[in-house]
Amino acid sequence: xxxxxxxxxxxxxxxxxxxxxxxxxxxxxxxxxxxxxxxxxxxxxxxxxxxxxxxxxxxxxxxxxxxxxxxxxxxxxxxxxxxxxxxxxxxxxxxxxxxxxxxxxxxxxxxxxxxxxxxxxxxxxxxxxxxxxxxxxxxxxxxxxxxxxxxxxxxxxxxxxxxxxxxxxxxxxxxxxxxxxxxxxxxxxxxxxxxxxxxxxxxxxxxxxxxxxxxxxxxxxxxxxxxxxxxxxxxxxxxxxxxxxxxxxxxxxx
Amino acid sequence: xxxxxxxxxxxxxxxxxxxxxxxxxxxxxxxxxxxxxxxxxxxxxxxxxxxxxxxxxxxxxxxxxxxxxxxxxxxxxxxxxxxxxxxxxxxxxxxxxxxxxxxxxxxxxxxxxxxxxxxxxxxxxxxxxxxxxxxxxxxxxxxxxxxxxxxxxxxxxxxxxxxxxxxxxxxxxxxxxxxxxxxxxxxxxxx
Numbered sequence: 001x002x003x004x005x006x007x008x009x010x011x012x013x014x015x016x017x018x019x020x021x022x023x024x025x026x027x028x029x030x031x032x033x034x035x036x037x038x039x040x041x042x043x044x045x046x047x048x049x050x051x052x053x054x055x056x057x058x059x060x061x062x063x064x065x066x067x068x069x070x071x072x073x074x075x076x077x078x079x080x081x082x083x084x085x086x087x088x089x090x091x092x093x094x095x096x097x098x099x100x101x102x103x104x105x106x107x108x109x110x111x112x113x114x115x116x117x118x119x120x121x122x123x124x125x126x127x128x129x130x131x132x133x134x135x136x137x138x139x140x141x142x143x144x145x146x147x148x149x150x151x152x153x154x155x156x157x158x159x160x161x162x163x164x165x166x167x168x169x170x171x172x173x174x175x176x177x178x179x180x181x182x183x184x185x186x187x188x189x190x191x192x193x194x195x196x197x198x199x200x201x202x203x204x205x206x207x208x209x210x211x212x213x214x215x216x217x218x219x220x221x222x223x224x225x226x227x228x229x230x231x232x233x234x235x236x237x238x239x240x241x242x243x244x245x246x247x248x249x250x251x252x253x254x
Numbered sequence: 255x256x257x258x259x260x261x262x263x264x265x266x267x268x269x270x271x272x273x274x275x276x277x278x279x280x281x282x283x284x285x286x287x288x289x290x291x292x293x294x295x296x297x298x299x300x301x302x303x304x305x306x307x308x309x310x311x312x313x314x315x316x317x318x319x320x321x322x323x324x325x326x327x328x329x330x331x332x333x334x335x336x337x338x339x340x341x342x343x344x345x346x347x348x349x350x351x352x353x354x355x356x357x358x359x360x361x362x363x364x365x366x367x368x369x370x371x372x373x374x375x376x377x378x379x380x381x382x383x384x385x386x387x388x389x390x391x392x393x394x395x396x397x398x399x400x401x402x403x404x405x406x407x408x409x410x411x412x413x414x415x416x417x418x419x420x421x422x423x424x425x426x427x428x429x430x431x432x433x434x435x436x437x438x439x440x441x442x443x444x445x
Contacts, residue, residue: 011432016410016425045436049404052385056290057297060307065293066285069314070278076315 001028003035010039189227192238199241211237266330274322281321285314291331292338298405299342299398301386309345313338332412339398339416346394388435396431399424404432 001009001024014022029036059065095101200207200218208215214237217230231238266287272280292313297306316337324333385405389397398417402408403424410428414421 008429011429011436012425016428042436045432045439048384048388048439049435052298052388053405053407056294057303057306059289059293059310060303062289065289065307065311066282069285069311070282072311072315073278073281073318 001025003028003032006032006035006039010042189231192231193227196241211241213237214241267326270321270324270326270330273318274324281318284317288331288334289314292334295335295338295401295406296342298385298401299339300345305345309338309341312341316341328415329412332408332416335402335408335412336416339402343398388438389431391434391438392431393427395419396427396434399427400431400435403428 001021006025006028009017009021009025017025029039061068096105196214196218200215207218213230213234217226220226266284269280269284269287273284289310292310293306296309296313297303300306300309313334317334320337324330385401389400392400399413399419402413402416403410408416410421410424413419413424417424419427
């Protein structure tokens with residue numbers, strides 16, 4: 001073994017290298033005074049290390065160390081013994097942490113929420129159509145318009161009239177009169193009244209100038225008697241008006 | 255090594271078997287038997303009384319929880335050492351940035367006490383300072399290998415098994431650790 005090789009091996013101990021290498025190291029140290037002197041520190045270093053090795057540090061509060069360990073173990077085990085319910089809850093929650101179960105749970109929640117929204121939508125729609133049907137019940141489509149207007153026009157006018165009636169003067173009259181009056185007749189009358197109101201809104205000047213009777217009728221309080229009386233007396237005027245609105249035409253178009 | 259050859263220690267075997275069956279009195283005897291050993295290992299790595307005590311306690315708790323996994327195929331201390339070392343490494347990770355770990359508060363007198371006196375002449379604190387100074391410049395791997403081999407007397411094979419490092423790497427790390435320590439001691443004592 002050469003001096004250079006020794007520098008590597010010299011840091012290893014007897015049981016860390018093969019016996020043959022160990023023998024060579026010793027042989028070299030016996031014969032090479034230079035190396036022997038240079039590596040004398042090995043013994044000294046070992047002294048320091050050995051002293052540290054044999055020293056047993058003192059455990060703080062050593063007398064109670066075992067008690068402390070056993071108490072900790074008891075504490076760790078106690079909750080598991082008494083709370084079977086917690087164990088069940090934990091395993092139940094763990095089950096929901098599984099990826100597949102988590103996805104399924106989220107899907108179910110989304111489904112339930114969608115169903116709720118869907119149901120709400122239908123309730124809203126039903127209420128809405130119920131309101132509409134109530135309205136149409138009051139102003140159903142007349143088979144034949146007295147004034148000769150086309151049915152679509154009448155429906156449209158009637159729908160507007162309903163809104164008007166609900167918030168205005170007609171409502172109170174209707175609610176009392178409808179009991180004694182013929183329902184379909186009321187519907188017809190209201191349809192026509194709606195058309196007349198609309199017509200007045202579209203051609204206020206013309207109405208005022210050419211049809212002062214209509215204007216004054218529309219300005220007075222509406223009752224079934226007034227309406228019937230007005231229609232009976234002004235059939236010619238109504239025919240004149242209906243000619244200005246050809247069947248199928250849009251009432252909003254001038 | 256500090257511990258005896260535990261494969262042939264029948265009393266120990268009996269204690270372990272009883273502890274594996276849930277006998278707490280037997281386990282307590284194990285604690286009392288190994289508490290100094292465990293604390294010494296933890297102390298020489300962590301270099302702090304409190305941390306070493308906490309880690310030693312945690313090691314015994316973990317031992318209780320996993321003792322049924324010990325199959326008498328390896329030395330008990332080697333098997334147990336893995337638990338201790340892993341807990342120490344966890345502790346070191348937690349306080350990685352603490353400057354105290356690499357403190358340079360040691361003075362020459364401490365070494366002189368160590369070299370000239372007997373074991374009773376120095377305290378935990380002094381010993382701690384010496385090891386800090388000796389191992390302060392070592393990498394974590396070098397430090398673990400050095401502490402296990404030179405301060406706790408484990409064989410190269412045992413170290414390799416415990417920290418999952420090839421034997422040759424253990425030797426290389428050990429060699430570099432000893433070189434650095436030698437350099438440090440030479441500077442102090444002008445050897």
